[in-house]
Amino acid sequence: MVVSNRVKRILRLVPGKQRFGVYRFLPFFFLLGGAMEWFMINVRVGKETFYDVYRRKRSERQYEAKMAKNEL
Template sequence: MNLYSGSVRRLLDSWPGKRRFGIYRFLPLFFVLGAALEFSMINWTVGETNFYRTFKRRQAKNYVEEQQHHQQQQQQHQQ
């Protein structure tokens, strides 16, 4: 039972380094794809926001909530 087409098999088999590196020959490709994804998440904006700003905003919100939680615990402990 074939899980993928013959053209995909030919493409994968034609990728250099099969004998020496085996399945690890695809690592540079995935490294470049990961770097491109990271670059796009930081630099591409949709409207007024991007992934980096959203992440930083969420991180700040979590910090504030954590500080409020600690203050509430301290107040309860003092009473």
């Protein structure tokens, strides 16, 4: 119950309850999504970003599918 009371207090601080209702949180989620996207594009862990890994894995899957197709 302690956590839920804290969350309720924080949520009450966000303005626009009467006018926008639940949708008043959309700007926060939009900014959070943009920050996550920026992080995945720009932050390198080791020598790779998230999209470097994604492209490499996709290429590996395509190569394996092509090899499996040629074996049949």
